[in-house]
Amino acid sequence: MGIFSRLRTVIAANVNALISKAEKPEKMLNQLLIDMNEQLIESKKAVAMAIADEKKLEREVNSQKAQSDEWLRKATLAVQNGKDDLAKEALLRKQEYDNYYQEYSKQWTAQKESVERLKNSLRELQTKIEEAQRKKNLLIARAKRAEAEQKIQDTMSGMDGNKASFDTFERMSQKVDELEARAEASKELSSFNADTSLEKKFAELEKSDSSADQLLADLKANMRALPDNSKT
Numbered sequence: 001m002g003i004f005s006r007l008r009t010v011i012a013a014n015v016n017a018l019i020s021k022a023e024k025p026e027k028m029l030n031q032l033l034i035d036m037n038e039q040l041i042e043s044k045k046a047v048a049m050a051i052a053d054e055k056k057l058e059r060e061v062n063s064q065k066a067q068s069d070e071w072l073r074k075a076t077l078a079v080q081n082g083k084d085d086l087a088k089e090a091l092l093r094k095q096e097y098d099n100y101y102q103e104y105s106k107q108w109t110a111q112k113e114s115v116e117r118l119k120n121s122l123r124e125l126q127t128k129i130e131e132a133q134r135k136k137n138l139l140i141a142r143a144k145r146a147e148a149e150q151k152i153q154d155t156m157s158g159m160d161g162n163k164a165s166f167d168t169f170e171r172m173s174q175k176v177d178e179l180e181a182r183a184e185a186s187k188e189l190s191s192f193n194a195d196t197s198l199e200k201k202f203a204e205l206e207k208s209d210s211s212a213d214q215l216l217a218d219l220k221a222n223m224r225a226l227p228d229n230s231k232t
Contacts, residue, residue, distance in 0.1 A: 030136075036129050054111040060104045071093045
């Protein structure tokens with residue numbers, strides 16, 4: 001189980017390193033999954049080696065059993081041929097292989113149990129990595145939303161802390177309104193003055209025309225009152 005403890009340690013170290021660098025969530029999650037998959041590959045290699053060791057022990061167990069059976073056959077053959085001394089030696093050799101067989105069997109059993117635990121842990125780890133892969137996009141979306149909300153909050157906080165600027169802006173807005181009102185008033189007065197001047201000009205003209213008519217009439221009356229010079 002040591003390889004999975006090391007895997008967890010490596011992954012945790014990588015996560016802490018990425019977080020401490022304040023990486024963007026998307027980049028951090030992608031890198032984390034890359035690291036996890038690389039460590040998963042290394043773990044698979046370690047499990048494969050454990051399986052290979054288990055198979056090797058199995059072969060040793062079978063070999064020791066085969067050797068024990070062979071020396072038993074030889075001991076039996078020696079007894080059948082009246083060779084008790086050879087039979088004893090064969091039985092001693094059989095006992096030696098039986099001892100090895102028992103030791104290798106214990107090791108094989110322990111290794112098989114270890115391999116099964118490693119396989120289960122590996123399957124669990126692979127399932128978690130696949131789940132992390134599926135959740136990545138969701139986490140990225142959540143992180144982006146949180147980042148946007150934080151930016152908005154920071155902006156609003158900045159606005160609250162900069163009230164003087166907004167007060168100045170409001171005063172400028174009022175000033176512009178005042179200038180526009182003055183401009184409208186000036187325009188209205190100019191129009192009024194223009195109309196008054198025009199009426200005055202026509203009044204003078206009418207007055208001028210009336211005086212001329214009167215003068216002409218007076219001249220004609222005077223001319224009619226004079227004696228006719230042509231008759232004298």
